[in-house]
Amino acid sequence: MSSPAAAETAQPDILSVEGLxxxxxxxxxPLTVVDGVSFGLQAGRTTGMVGESGSGKSVSxxxxxxxxxxxxxVAAGRAMYRGADLLAxxxxxxxxxxxxxxxxxxxxxxTALNPVFSIGDQIAEVLQIHQRLPRGEAWERAxxxxxxxxxxxxATRALAYPHQLSxxxxxxxVIAMALxxxxxxxxxxxxxxxxxxxxxxxxxxxxxxxxxxxxxAVLFISHDLGVVSALAxxxxxxxxxxxxxxAPASAFFGRPMHPYSQGMLETLPSLTPPGHDLPTIPxxxxxxxxxxxxxxxxxxxxxxxxxxxAAEPPLTETRAGSRAACIRPGxxxxxxxxxx
Amino acid sequence: xxxxxxxxxxxSVAVLAIMSVVIFWLMGLMPGxxxxxxxxxxxxxxxxxxxxxxxxxxxxxxxxxxxxxxxTAALSGDLGFSRLFAMPVLEAVLPALGNTVLLLGISFxxxxxxxFLSGIAAAxxxxxxxxxxxxxxxxxxxxxxxxWLALMMxxxxxxxxxxxxxxxxxxxxxxxxxxxxxxxxxxxLTLTIVSFGSHTRFVRASMIETLRQDYIRTxxxxxxxxxxxxxxxxxxxxxxxxxxxxxxxxxxxxSGALIIETIFAYPGMxxxxxxxxxxxxxxxxxxxxxxxxxxxxxCNLAADLAYAWLDxxxxxxxxxx
Numbered sequence: 001m002s003s004p005a006a007a008e009t010a011q012p013d014i015l016s017v018e019g020l021x022x023x024x025x026x027x028x029x030p031l032t033v034v035d036g037v038s039f040g041l042q043a044g045r046t047t048g049m050v051g052e053s054g055s056g057k058s059v060s061x062x063x064x065x066x067x068x069x070x071x072x073x074v075a076a077g078r079a080m081y082r083g084a085d086l087l088a089x090x091x092x093x094x095x096x097x098x099x100x101x102x103x104x105x106x107x108x109x110x111t112a113l114n115p116v117f118s119i120g121d122q123i124a125e126v127l128q129i130h131q132r133l134p135r136g137e138a139w140e141r142a143x144x145x146x147x148x149x150x151x152x153x154x155a156t157r158a159l160a161y162p163h164q165l166s167x168x169x170x171x172x173x174v175i176a177m178a179l180x181x182x183x184x185x186x187x188x189x190x191x192x193x194x195x196x197x198x199x200x201x202x203x204x205x206x207x208x209x210x211x212x213x214x215x216x217a218v219l220f221i222s223h224d225l226g227v228v229s230a231l232a233x234x235x236x237x238x239x240x241x242x243x244x245x246x247a248p249a250s251a252f253f254g255r256p257m258h259p260y261s262q263g264m265l266e267t268l269p270s271l272t273p274p275g276h277d278l279p280t281i282p283x284x285x286x287x288x289x290x291x292x293x294x295x296x297x298x299x300x301x302x303x304x305x306x307x308x309x310a311a312e313p314p315l316t317e318t319r320a321g322s323r324a325a326c327i328r329p330g331x332x333x334x335x336x337x338x339x340x
Numbered sequence: 341x342x343x344x345x346x347x348x349x350x351x352s353v354a355v356l357a358i359m360s361v362v363i364f365w366l367m368g369l370m371p372g373x374x375x376x377x378x379x380x381x382x383x384x385x386x387x388x389x390x391x392x393x394x395x396x397x398x399x400x401x402x403x404x405x406x407x408x409x410x411x412t413a414a415l416s417g418d419l420g421f422s423r424l425f426a427m428p429v430l431e432a433v434l435p436a437l438g439n440t441v442l443l444l445g446i447s448f449x450x451x452x453x454x455x456f457l458s459g460i461a462a463a464x465x466x467x468x469x470x471x472x473x474x475x476x477x478x479x480x481x482x483x484x485x486x487x488w489l490a491l492m493m494x495x496x497x498x499x500x501x502x503x504x505x506x507x508x509x510x511x512x513x514x515x516x517x518x519x520x521x522x523x524x525x526x527x528x529l530t531l532t533i534v535s536f537g538s539h540t541r542f543v544r545a546s547m548i549e550t551l552r553q554d555y556i557r558t559x560x561x562x563x564x565x566x567x568x569x570x571x572x573x574x575x576x577x578x579x580x581x582x583x584x585x586x587x588x589x590x591x592x593x594x595s596g597a598l599i600i601e602t603i604f605a606y607p608g609m610x611x612x613x614x615x616x617x618x619x620x621x622x623x624x625x626x627x628x629x630x631x632x633x634x635x636x637x638x639c640n641l642a643a644d645l646a647y648a649w650l651d652x653x654x655x656x657x658x659x660x661x
Contacts, residue, residue, distance in 0.1 A: 067560055099563035106561075111554035115653060116576045126562050161652040177562065 013040035013080075014217050015064075015102075015185055020077035020087070022056070022063045031288055032075065034060050035241040038315070039234075041185060041217035048232030048249065049221045050264070052285055056241040057221045061187045063087065065104060066094045081185070100130040103178035107190035109170035113162040119173040120146070120158025126180045145176035150206060168199035172206065179210060186211075187219045192227060204230055225268055229253050237261050240286050240296045243315055247322035255331040257324040260297050262331070295326070303328045344656035348644075352637045359633045360626070361407065367622055368403045374423060375399060377620060410626070420623030424615060429627050433612065437631075439509060440608035443524065443601070444593055447531035452586060454536045459543025464570060466548055474540065481537030486596055490530045490603040497526060507605035527604045535593055542585050543578070550578040580651050587643030591636040 022034035034056040041047055049057050062068050064079050064086055079086040081102070086094065098104075106112040114122060123142035127133045133141065139158070146154035149172040162170055171191065178186060188207065192200040208231055211218055222228050228235060228249075235252040237245040237260065245258040256262045263281040283300035286292060292299050294309035301308065308327055318329045375393050379385050394400045398409055413420065425432040462474040498506035505511075509523050550556065551574050559573040598610030605611070609628060616625035648654045 065561060067557060095563055095565060097563070098561055104561040106554060106558060108554060112558045114555040114559070114573055114577070116580075116651060118652075125564070129563050129565075129568070163653050174558075177558075 011042045011045075014043050014082075015041040015086075016078075016080045017060075017064070018078045018080075020060055020063060020079065021075040022059050022068065022072055023075045024069075025071040025073075026289075028289060030075075033072075033241050033288055034063065036077070037236075037238065037241070037243050039236045039243065039246060041219055043184065043217050044211070044215045045233040046211065046218040046220050046231050047234045047236060048228035049219060049236045049238060050223065050225055050228050051238035052223060054240075054285060054288075055238040057223075057238055058189050060238075061104065061189055061219065061221060064187070065098055065102060066091060067098075067104075096130065099126050099178075099183075100181045101183055102185045102187065103181070103183040104187040104189065105171075105174050105178045105191045108194050109167060109174050110162065110194075112174055113170060115162055118159050118161055119165070119170075119177075123158075123173065123177045123180055126177055130181050141180065142176070145180050146173065149173070149176045149179075149210070150202075151176075166199075167195055168202060171195060171199075171203055175203070175206065175210070179214060182214055183216055185217045185219065187221070189221045190223070191220070193222065193224065200227070207231065225264055226270065237264070240288060240291070242296060242312075243323075243325060244297065245322070245324045245326075246315065247324075251319070251322050257318045257322060257329040257331065258326050259301050259303050259328075261324075263300075341656055348641055352634075352641070355637060356630060356633060360411070360630055363626055363629050364407045364410065365403060367625060368406070370620065372620060373399055374620065374622075419627050422616075422621055422624040424619045424621040424624060429623050432624060433609075433627060433631070436607055436609050436612040439606065440594075440597060440601070440610065443527055443531065443606065443608055444590075444597055446524065447528050447535065448590065448593060450528065450532045451536040451539055454532070455539030455543050458536075459540045460547055460570065460575070462540070462544045463547035463551060464566075471544075474544070478537040478540040478544075481533050482541070483537075484534060486530060486534040486599050487603060489533060490527075490600055493526045493530055494603075509607060523606075527600050527606050530604075531593065531596060531600050534596060535589070539582075539586065539589070542582050546578040546580075546582050547574060550574045553577070576650060580647065583646045583650065584643045587639040587646070590639045591632075594632055594635060 017040065018038045020034055020037040021032060023030040023032045025031075033054075037056065037060055039047060039049070049060070051057050059068070059072065063072070063074050066086070066089070068074070074087045077087055081097075084093075086097075086102075089097075113119065117125075120139055120142045123145055124133075124135065124138035127138040127141050128135065131138075143154045143158050146158055151157050151169060151172055157165070157169070162173075165173065171194075175191075191207070192203050195203060204227065207218070207220075220228065220232060232249045235245070235247055235249050236243055237258065239260050245252065245256065245261045247257070252261065253265070256265055260281070263279075266279045267281065269278060281300055286296055286299065292309065294311055295301070295304070295313055298304040298308040303326075305328075313325045313327050315323045315325045316329075318324045374397060375390050378393065379390060391400070398406060401409070410420070419429040421427070422429045422432045458474045458478070462471040465471045494506045497504045504525050505523050506526070510520050547570075551570075555577075556569060556574055559569045564573065594610070597608060598614055600606070601608045601610035602614050609631065613625065613628045613632070615621070616628055644656075648656055
């Protein structure tokens with residue numbers, strides 16, 4: 001899936017996020033969990049957003065759709081979609097976009113589906129809301145969607161309730177629901193994390209297929225670099241609410257520039273020779289309420305020096321199409337050459 | 341499903357049979373019987389007369405034999421004669437039942453309607469002023485003793501203001517629909533107020549819990565409006581636990597009616613049970629108490645059936661998941 005980046009990044013962004021900042025109201029005051037995140041999505045391309053739990057991946061996605069929990073709010077930033085800023089749109093103008101132009105699928109297909117309605121009902125509902133289809137017609141289309149996502153005997157399965165389906169089937173139903181209106185953008189938040197490995201592979205294949213058919217932009221959120229490498233065209237790495245690196249997948253998986261990216265890639269089992277312990281990144285992600293001064297990865301970074309703790313490094317271009325937030329970026333960094 | 345209903349019917353009959361033994365035995369423990377009352381009413385009655393009368397009424401038999409005699413008669417449709425009302429028990433019970441159904445029915449519907457409106461409104465505005473106001477009202481309603489509220493209602497609306505009648509079901513000489521409705525206002529109001537508070541709390545809690553679920557976020561991500569999210573996606577799920585509580589609570593409402601009906605001299609089942617026990621009217625007390633048991637059993641069954649209807653994960657046919 002990865003292809004030369006230079007030619008394709010020329011394509012205009014369908015969604016362009018700039019400086020997205022999300023704060024949560026806590027008992028100890030506001031807590032910034034997403035801090036100035038920027039990225040773009042392009043039609044027909046998949047952007048993989050990776051990071052550890054709590055790095056702000058899901059919150060970024062929820063903020064775009066106006067689905068933050070009541071104690072969360074967008075503190076700054078823009079998300080331009082077809083000339084409108086999603087973050088500034090009033091609720092009644094954002095709602096018609098949700099599920100129609102911008103769809104989202106969630107991690108846990110068991111809890112993401114309403115237990116008291118049949119899956120056919122839940123898929124048909126999207127069409128009833130956005131396309132004002134009469135019930136019968138919406139139901140027919142729902143059955144058609146179930147067929148498209150590879151559910152056998154869709155007319156019968158449409159009548160099934162979520163608890164009567166396997167995890168993989170449920171996630172297929174969730175995908176059918178998300179794609180029913182043919183969205184421009186699909187946000188998949190850990191869409192395969194809760195599934196068995198074999199089912200996960202099937203769902204990834206299905207999503208790749210469907211993206212090709214629909215030509216939508218996909219934001220694929222995952223903590224699993226292996227999964228992201230299988231389908232992403234571009235990669236955005238988040239750490240403690242900030243973008244650490246943003247690069248085309250081929251460049252990223254070939255030569256990551258940020259030490260955090262390098263650390264994460266080294267922890268992939270496929271890169272470790274048999275018989276060796278899996279490497280880990282020492283330390284733990286910082287407490288967002290007590291961030292270290294300067295680069296927030298510095299306490300865990302093998303290259304960290306005094307100047308890293310002085311100021312937060314901005315996201316700067318390291319090579320064509322790639323950006324990293326690091327003073328000493330590069331794959332071939334050697335401590336001996338470092339002047340500091 | 342039929343199998344399940346049959347099972348439940350058999351269970352219910354068994355419970356009723358056990359309850360009839362318990363009630364019969366408890367009433368046998370009560371001091372004084374029919375004959376003692378006759379003696380106190382007529383001092384010329386000799387001990388020989390009393391013994392003869394006891395034998396005549398079968399009261400000299402051991403309690404187990406008396407129970408079997410009663411059961412045989414009851415099963416053949418003879419529920420006995422009410423000493424207090426000087427008529428067959430069934431004839432005394434039926435009009436009271438009608439009155440109680442009216443009183444409890446209206447109060448229950450009103451209390452549930454208020455509970456849903458205020459509970460949902462509170463859940464949607466959690467930790468805001470409206471939520472606090474509704475909670476305050478609900479707690480006040482839960483804390484008010486029903487007998488005190490009934491007396492205050494009478495004091496205010498009947499005595500001081502003179503707007504509404506304090507007791508009975510209709511004006512002397514009978515009245516039309518409006519006249520009867522006027523007599524219902526105070527007891528209905530009292531029962532509604534004492535029962536809506538806890539219902540509101542349950543609806544609110546269940547709704548808040550449901551609104552936190554992932555599938556609510558999915559519904560919003562689908563583009564569903566707030567009304568659709570709350571009334572279609574959340575309410576049906578939130579109803580599942582609430583329905584059980586409401587059904588069980590209907591039995592509580594029945595016992596609340598006992599106090600309310602007595603205070604408002606409203607001739608319903610509650611007052612009938614009270615009068616029957618106070619007046620040593622065994623036959624009447626037995627039937628009315630058994631009726632209360634049957635009502636509770638029925639409400640439980642209704643709750644279980646409503647459950648299965650609301651929640652497709654629950655199946656009584658045995659072939660579901």
